[in-house]
Amino acid sequence: xxxLSDFVKYIAxxxxxxxxxxxxxxxxxxxxxxKCVIVQESGGGTENESGMMLQxxxxxxxxxxxxxxxxxxxxxxxxxNNKPGFxxxxxxxxxxxxSLPALIDRGELGVYIFSTNxxxxxxxxx
Numbered sequence: 001x002x003x004l005s006d007f008v009k010y011i012a013x014x015x016x017x018x019x020x021x022x023x024x025x026x027x028x029x030x031x032x033x034x035k036c037v038i039v040q041e042s043g044g045g046t047e048n049e050s051g052m053m054l055q056x057x058x059x060x061x062x063x064x065x066x067x068x069x070x071x072x073x074x075x076x077x078x079x080x081n082n083k084p085g086f087x088x089x090x091x092x093x094x095x096x097x098x099s100l101p102a103l104i105d106r107g108e109l110g111v112y113i114f115s116t117n118x119x120x121x122x123x124x125x126x
Contacts, residue, residue, distance in 0.1 A: 024038045038061075
């Protein structure tokens with residue numbers, strides 16, 4: 001199982017989001033339901049000489065109203081905000097907030113789209 005899938009399962013297990021219903025791994029924003037959370041890898045991941053891997057993650061939220069999209073974004077933000085350690089993800093020792101939830105777009109169907117970026121600090125398996 002991929003790291004990203006395991007990470008999304010952690011979010012599902014610790015929130016009211018339901019995997020493949022309103023919580024998705026790497027789905028195209030256009031194809032996703034009007035109200036959902038999408039978790040995807042961001043570019044720029046690196047591994048340094050100490051064996052630490054930096055894994056950027058982007059969380060995208062869509063909803064039909066601004067307050068609802070903002071609230072859903074902050075639900076995920078509050079769950080991951082500068083969190084040390086994850087019981088089900090033993091190689092992650094810290095989740096740093098890279099950017100606060102912010103409105104990035106208004107979709108074609110009028111949905112509000114928010115984005116939050118996190119940087120997961122992982123112990124490399126290599």
